[in-house]
Amino acid sequence: MPHHDVMVEAAAMPMTETAYAKINLALHVRARRDDGYHALESIFAFAEDGDELSAQPRDDGAITLLIDGPFAAGLDVGGDNLVMRAARALDAYLGGGHGAALRLTKNLPVASGIGGGSADAAATLRLLCRLWGVTPSAEALSAIALSLGSDVPACLASRTSFVGGRGEEIADIHIAGLDGAPLLLVNPGIALSTGPVFAGWDREDRGGLLADSIESLVSSGRNDLESSALSLAPVIADVIASLRRQHGVLLARMSGSGATCFALFHTACDRDAAAALIAADHPGWWTMTSRIRSL
Ligand SMILES: C[C@](O)(CO)[C@H](O)COP(=O)(O)OP(=O)(O)OC[C@H]1O[C@@H](n2ccc(N)nc2=O)[C@H](O)[C@@H]1O
Numbered sequence: 001m002p003h004h005d006v007m008v009e010a011a012a013m014p015m016t017e018t019a020y021a022k023i024n025l026a027l028h029v030r031a032r033r034d035d036g037y038h039a040l041e042s043i044f045a046f047a048e049d050g051d052e053l054s055a056q057p058r059d060d061g062a063i064t065l066l067i068d069g070p071f072a073a074g075l076d077v078g079g080d081n082l083v084m085r086a087a088r089a090l091d092a093y094l095g096g097g098h099g100a101a102l103r104l105t106k107n108l109p110v111a112s113g114i115g116g117g118s119a120d121a122a123a124t125l126r127l128l129c130r131l132w133g134v135t136p137s138a139e140a141l142s143a144i145a146l147s148l149g150s151d152v153p154a155c156l157a158s159r160t161s162f163v164g165g166r167g168e169e170i171a172d173i174h175i176a177g178l179d180g181a182p183l184l185l186v187n188p189g190i191a192l193s194t195g196p197v198f199a200g201w202d203r204e205d206r207g208g209l210l211a212d213s214i215e216s217l218v219s220s221g222r223n224d225l226e227s228s229a230l231s232l233a234p235v236i237a238d239v240i241a242s243l244r245r246q247h248g249v250l251l252a253r254m255s256g257s258g259a260t261c262f263a264l265f266h267t268a269c270d271r272d273a274a275a276a277l278i279a280a281d282h283p284g285w286w287t288m289t290s291r292i293r294s295l
């Protein structure tokens with residue numbers, strides 16, 4: 001095959017990125033701020049799996065989006081989609097005129113506390129920087145990310161981190177035994193909007209987050225949004241209880257504003273057995289097996 005045909009074929013291959021599911025291993029809400037947001041302390045970790053994004057260049061300067069996958073039906077491809085908002089924000093920062101044909105395969109439930117939309121937005125920024133051959137400064141990219149949502153800056157690197165402020169203060173951390181830990185996510189089939197869950201927080205500061213091991217995450221970590229989410233969706237208590245009674249569980253808790261809960265396991269066998277038992281008991285619940293992403 002002549003060399004130039006190989007080049008043409010290679011150029012037609014879409015570029016891809018994974019939008020890694022986000023897990024709040026602990027989420028301490030410290031205060032309601034004057035701007036309506038809440039000051040947080042959280043340990044973010046990421047699954048190795050999530051939504052999938054792909055992009056190809058478009059010469060006409062248009063940005064388009066197609067959505068497929070198991071949770072595509074819950075989403076609109078219009079300008080409100082976080083993928084479109086991220087693409088337009090980056091294009092505007094670059095002065096406009098960049099085209100892309102984007103495809104999102106929506107594997108994660110929508111409005112479920114695992115940052116699906118935020119991870120999609122961050123993955124779109126990573127993908128389009130590659131597609132358009134641009135390297136904005138880390139500060140510029142973080143500012144674009146924060147304009148899209150509080151979780152988006154941490155989703156840019158998708159590394160285990162300590163997150164403070166509204167979500168924009170990010171420091172990498174190492175927690176012994178966490179990298180590659182077998183992970184199970186379970187959602188009872190309920191969408192919960194983040195705003196009302198924060199609004200139901202009882203405004204009691206239960207103290208800061210100091211956790212450097214899985215054991216200290218278990219003993220001193222909390223999710224301060226759990227009781228508010230539970231009052232909106234009581235079934236979350238059943239999800240947490242089903243995870244906690246499984247063999248080989250290290251830590252089980254709700255993630256973010258719910259309703260998805262996660263569990264970390266000693267072994268992949270323990271995790272897979274738990275996933276099978278929970279799926280058999282609750283056929284309407286969504287489950288995903290993965291591992292904690294390590295870099
Ligand atoms: C619950 C978490 O997922 C934990 O990681 C995040 O704090 C929420 O992040 P997010 O979904 O990206 O949230 P945003 O889209 O920025 O905000 C949605 C709504 O959640 C509330 N919100 C969000 C973040 C924050 N630190 N304080 C808040 O009170 C606000 O009412 C806001 O209007």
Ligand SMILES: Nc1ncnc2c1ncn2[C@@H]1O[C@H](COP(=O)(O)OP(=O)(O)OP(=O)(O)O)[C@@H](O)[C@H]1O
Nearest residue numbers: 081082110111112113114115116117118120151256
């Ligand atoms: N690509 C997208 N994927 C998911 N939700 C999107 C997307 N684009 C826009 N949204 C909207 O964003 C809202 C929040 O979605 P998301 O799935 O990020 O919430 P979440 O899982 O509760 O996140 P968090 O953990 O940050 O609270 C939903 O109400 C949804 O309609």
